[in-house]
Amino acid sequence: MKSKSVAVIVVAAGKGERAGRGGHTDPKQYRSLAGRTVLARTIDAFLSHPAVTLVLPVIHGDHVGRYAALDLAKNVRLMAPVLGGATRQASVLEGLKTLAPHRPDLVLIQDAARPFASAQLIEDVLGALDEYDGALPALPVTDTIKRSLNGRDVVATEDRRQLAAAQTPQGFRFEQIFSAHMRASAVRREFTDDAEIAEWAGLRVAMVSGDTNNIKITHPEDFAVAERIIGGSEAVETRIGTGYDVHPFAPGDAVWLGGVRIPHSAKLKGHSDADVALHALTDAILGAIGEGDIGTHFPPSDLQWEGAASTIFLKHAGKLVSAAGGRIVNLDVTIVAETPRIASHAPAMCAVIGETLGISPNRVAVKATTNEKLGFIGREEGIVAMASASIEMPRAD
Structure with a gap:
């Protein structure tokens, strides 16, 4: 039986401004994290997985020089970066269009600011695609969640047993998510992630167990957390x-x-x-x-x-x-x-x-x-x- 080809889109087209601190001007994906840039760590996590066929970075037009300076080893599976769009959704679509001629069976879509996607997490997402059209890692919500319409007055308490926090990589059958993204681009609505587009398009999406170490670096303090995670595995x-x-x-x-x-x-x-x-x-x-x-x-x-x-x-x-x-x-x-x-x-x-x-x-x-x-x-x-x-x-x- 022929093994399925797996392409990965690493979405790195954001400005990454919220993580700036102490005079840092580099976007978060180009910041150093224990001696390596965040983006290089994210890309390497997928290049090191034997199931991955292609890795495609999607970058901001202003970051071409920064990307060229990354400490990335030459790898035939790493494609030249493509420029993203004005939104994350538009950037993912640019990545899908670039991958289309390669006709991968499956595609994983990964946030550049999540450098700790483990081999087990990748395998779990890919495994779920044997039965489902899409899959994503998610963590159960442990805090009590309140709903407010104005950010001050509480109007409801959500049932946290029905809630989960989504992570990436999110995986899909390529042709289905490409079609869903093309349709979504024609409507005036911004979707929060690719799984939501899949849900909107009527695809069956499964959740697999997320990883608490699979953090998304968003704020300055997240770098300290990330360094502690690295310290646990790389003394x-x-x-x-x-x-x-x-x-x-x-x-x-x-x-x-x-x-x-x-x-x-x-x-x-x-x-x-x-x-x-x-x-x-x-x-x-x-x-x-x-x-x-x-x-x-x-x-x-x-x-x-x-x-x-x-x-x-x-x-x-x-x-x-x-x-x-x-x-x-x-x-x-x-x-x-x-x-x-x-x-x-x-x-x-x-x-x-x-x-x-x-x-x-x-x-x-x-x-x-x-x-x-x-x-x-x-x-x-x-x-x-x-x-x-x-x-x-x-x-x-």
Whole structure:
């Protein structure tokens, strides 16, 4: 008997604004969660399931660059993303239209903000489609539910024994849900999920047991809950790395520090842009994950790095952290110099470092001090930077 082909639509076309916090500007599906983006975790949950034939991300038109930067391994089952519509319903329809030429037997529709769909949950939904036209995971409602017409006055108490909280993935026989979505697009009504469209179209929909870990990341506090879920299955340890760098002055008109150009009567001498702060910070990150030092990855003898922006080195270190399943907790940089004055530039440096590494600037500290006129720093012959990095990594045996 031929096995059924299963396609997955990962709906990631929302702006994800409600989950913003602490200066975060990335939509929630592109935020880092224990070292990996939410969307990458969601996609991987389905690519790792042997029954899945195709995975199709549906993304926002403004997020093409963000998607291209995701830490996704190449996989022949992962399709190029398609752009979504103005609503979730419209985005799902765009996904269904894209899948139509592939003629899958079944389709699972998954919210990008649910990164914890387990293999068992996927199997349960697919299993129910042997008897039903559609299926979805759901959890019983345990709280007493009140009905109110104005958000204040209680008019009724619902029978919670008849209620359940819907989750995704929601599964359907492809041709049936495609037809239902096409019909729904012609009526002036916004459906809350795909199962409601199936119900409206007269399809038989079953519920299977949901998973309490299968949370939807919606609000800022949900990230903390998600990290605790990951911590239960992926034990982590905190690693500390330190970095130190020094560069002398040379004739010039500006120095690069922390990724910021600061006008000055001299420049820093060295290979690349001689950004002593970013060099120390890169070494600290590399040290924390056991990846040598900056010279190992970017040898001074290699002419391609002459005059290069040191943000390139820092970004490379950040990608190594992500590739190892790590997460940057906080970074601390101290710059020791008599001149130029640095304190007023510290916020801009934190912003550059945060953007380069894809973390919030409030996880970065940049401090400046002098050497009280002592030594080569006191003689204004150069600048020293020291840095430390705290990184959570999967626990090694």
